[in-house]
Amino acid sequence: MQFLNKYIRKFRKQFGLAFIFLSFEALADLMQPTIIAKIIDVGIAQNNLDYVLRMGGLMLLITAVGAVAASGRNIVASRVSQRFGADLRSDMFRKIQGFSFENLDKYDRASLVTRLTGDVTQVQVFVNGLMRIFMKAPLLCIGALIMAIRLDPHLAIVLLIVVPLVGLLIVINVKVGFPFFTKVQLALDRMNSIIREYLSGVRVVKAFNRFDYEVGKFDKANDQYQERSKTALRALAIFTPGITLTVNFGIVAVVWFGGLQVKQGHMQVGHIIAFTNYMTQILFALMVISMVFNMFVRARASAVRIGEVFAEENKMSWKKEAPKQAEVKGKVEFKDVAFSYEGLEGEPVIRRITFECKSGETVGIIGSTGSGKSSLVSLIPRFYDASSGSVEVNGVDVRTIDPKLLREKVAIVPQKTVLFSGSILENIRWGKEAATLEEIVQAASMAEANSFIAEFPEGYETRLGRGGVNLSGGQKQRISIARALVRQPEILILDDCTSAVDPVTEANIKQALKSYAKDLTCLIIAQRISSVMDADKIIVLNEGEIVGMGNHDELMKNNLVYQEIFQSQVGKEVHKNV
């Protein structure tokens, strides 16, 4: 939980101020019982109205000071806790943004959302409570103890038994509670993950009428969350009444012993009242402390989860010195590359990959599902690092280039189209913030998107719903291609992103790409052989290995896998047309 130190340091002055306010408040509270005792034992016992009035006035003054201090600490506490929460969320969001894909793969996305929202709120609530009341409790407890001992050291023996007992109950409470609340947060993660999955797949759920299944899944997660929360609260349920009971026994003992002493003339009634008042204050303080620990248990479970995110190391480093200036543009080279998602120990999903894409070349990559095509291209913008061998862009190992600079050269259109809520214009400009309208229209034209955008009544200003729900699959893919093109990259990777586009439009896009920049290197992953047939070079992947490389004619002559793919796709078409 070291990450918290930064915020504690940052807000230490405000914490200090809140502490000063709380100290005044506690002092005001502590003086009241003693003044009451004096009013009873001196003013009332001696029928001295003047004394009663003076002491009453003093009480009012002290109460007013306490009230002002309470307002002050409320203001400070609210400000600090809100800023604390906002800063923590913002830092965490930045940290997540800096995650490599390897880091991201470790976490369920819903869990990251819960950590960023629920967990941060939990810690924020604790900080707020800490400044409002929790810091006052120990002051009040220790102060009331001192005042009670000063008032009557003999009666204070009762406190020597009560306070350690309550302390023990609080410690057990924390020890028992922590594992329970960690489990509660995990159940909440699971529930959030189900909701998220349902919402992103709602069309499929409706199409397959799988409502009952989804409701069942949600109910199960919801029940588990409820059960775990209940178990946690049940496990802690005995502690608060246990503490109240212990302190109440103490008060009874005080009244009983005190009563005996009054009877024997060793003590005055006002003293007993003041003593029981102090005991009530101690009870209140101990109850708050136990509540603090209860909340601390939850906040700690949340802080640990937040800390895990902050502790996550992005192992992707690069040499800080400027890389040697590349003479070529748009060159990609794989040298005996193997890669596994599980690091060095894992089974490689691609191996012995060696090939070169010259500047301006179009290279097609084809192979069955799961043969490793997407994994292979994800190494070029360095989403992941190769387990062995090296990937070079423009003759420089990608591990020595600042990923930001590298990704300016390499644009990727992912297999799964991702669009953001906002206008079409904003979505394309997302690829290059400074892009002019002319550049955007040019990119959209090349991606064969301009014509359909122009048909919308609001054109480029048409608002897209989340994920671009109001567009067809092919339209979304074309906007996604335009977004990559507007970057004017040296290397363009199209990861099966024209699957929903008709062959004529696809051919137009490829034609436009050719005329766009003669040194633009294109890597095209495709399921349809027709998408890569005219590429300068085609790489045939099978079970993570290159089993063929060459142009269409060469591969048709000497590569069995390619021939089979051709037969299974084009052969059938030919057949059908006959």
Ligand SMILES: Nc1ncnc2c1ncn2[C@@H]1O[C@H](COP(=O)(O)OP(=O)(O)OP(=O)(O)O)[C@@H](O)[C@H]1O
């Ligand atoms: N993030 C990931 N973590 C772990 N394994 C993964 C991950 N992504 C892909 N894989 C695995 O790597 C292998 C290759 O997947 P990849 O997506 O590269 O294949 P592909 O040829 O692009 O498939 P498709 O044509 O279906 O998109 C598969 O066995 C897949 O299960």
